[in-house]
Amino acid sequence: MQLFKSLQELRAWRAQQTGRIALVPTMGNLHEGHLKLVDLAKQHADVVIVSIFVNPMQFGANEDLDNYPRTLDADCQALAERGAHGVFAPQVSDVYPRGLAVQTYIEVPKISETLCGASRPGHFRGVATIVAKLFNMVQPHTAVFGEKDFQQLQVIRLMTQDLSLPVEVIGMPTERAEDGLALSSRNGYLSPSERQLAPVIYKTLTALADAIHQQGIDDEIALAGARHELEEHGFRIDYLELRRRSDLQPARGDDHELVVLVAAFLGRTRLIDNLQFTRHA
Ligand SMILES: Nc1ncnc2c1ncn2[C@@H]1O[C@H](COP(=O)(O)OP(=O)(O)OP(=O)(O)O)[C@@H](O)[C@H]1O
Ligand SMILES: CC(C)(CO)[C@@H](O)C(=O)[O-]
Numbered sequence: 001m002q003l004f005k006s007l008q009e010l011r012a013w014r015a016q017q018t019g020r021i022a023l024v025p026t027m028g029n030l031h032e033g034h035l036k037l038v039d040l041a042k043q044h045a046d047v048v049i050v051s052i053f054v055n056p057m058q059f060g061a062n063e064d065l066d067n068y069p070r071t072l073d074a075d076c077q078a079l080a081e082r083g084a085h086g087v088f089a090p091q092v093s094d095v096y097p098r099g100l101a102v103q104t105y106i107e108v109p110k111i112s113e114t115l116c117g118a119s120r121p122g123h124f125r126g127v128a129t130i131v132a133k134l135f136n137m138v139q140p141h142t143a144v145f146g147e148k149d150f151q152q153l154q155v156i157r158l159m160t161q162d163l164s165l166p167v168e169v170i171g172m173p174t175e176r177a178e179d180g181l182a183l184s185s186r187n188g189y190l191s192p193s194e195r196q197l198a199p200v201i202y203k204t205l206t207a208l209a210d211a212i213h214q215q216g217i218d219d220e221i222a223l224a225g226a227r228h229e230l231e232e233h234g235f236r237i238d239y240l241e242l243r244r245r246s247d248l249q250p251a252r253g254d255d256h257e258l259v260v261l262v263a264a265f266l267g268r269t270r271l272i273d274n275l276q277f278t279r280h281a
């Protein structure tokens with residue numbers, strides 16, 4: 001496996017490639033969820049490149065940019081064992097040579113303003129901009145993203161369509177721990193007692209989906225029950241919302257393809273999760 005620490009090295013390598021290339025963009029501190037993205041990417045390409053870049057542009061002023069875990073050596077070892085072909089781990093100065101106050105960025109309005117976008121202003125502008133830049137740097141034929149970050153996936157899908165980017169975007173279902181907790185680098189911030197509580201998030205989502213899908217319970221009543229459940233267990237809810245899957249706008253009674261999305265704090269750690277389900281016609 002090759003490690004490219006600069007754009008120049010990556011471009012020199014890229015110019016020689018003739019096969020189909022898949023990109024798996026990450027912020028590193030890799031876990032089994034990331035490695036499953038690599039497995040899926042391998043099914044769609046000859047060569048898999050994983051980017052590892054903690055993108056300052058998508059972090060708010062009071063967020064965890066400085067503390068975000070950076071574990072490049074361990075990440076490279078795990079990726080080599082999993083059969084990735086290359087890692088692109090550029091410096092911030094390589095990605096943003098004129099600093100972060102760039103003149104050009106990508107905004108995907110409306111879908112970026114709700115849910116995580118409402119709590120993290122500017123977040124999806126940072127995500128869309130870096131993903132477009134990574135697409136331009138790596139020039140992949142396909143790119144794989146996790147459904148754990150469902151809103152991010154939809155933002156990237158829209159951006160790719162709207163800008164006619166020649167990249168096939170593939171989504172992968174969320175990889176979970178045995179107790180249901182969605183794997184996430186930020187789980188590492190949880191204390192042992194918080195980690196024990198954390199699976200309540202997924203249990204609550206499953207119960208809510210079941211209430212609406214199987215029992216036909218009214219959306220608002222099901223949502224109120226789910227919010228109560230989380231708060232009783234000590235979570236501070238950022239949002240818990242039922243949305244239609246296509247554009248993440250509020251779900252109406254005649255919408256059937258739904259997703260329930262949650263962001264909640266356990267102590268100082270903000271966890272997100274979501275669950276897709278169908279409402280009976
Ligand atoms: N449990 C998971 N299952 C599937 N995909 C995942 C999972 N966790 C992360 N991903 C995907 O991996 C890619 C890189 O995500 P990232 O590096 O931010 O990891 P993360 O664990 O989500 O970190 P964070 O805790 O910062 O959100 C994204 O496409 C993300 O959706
Ligand atoms: C897609 C991404 C790598 C862009 O920085 C990041 O938002 C992430 O890790 O999900």
Ligand code: BAL
Pocket residue numbers: 058059149152
């Ligand atoms: N996994 C999404 C990237 C972020 O939280 O910044």
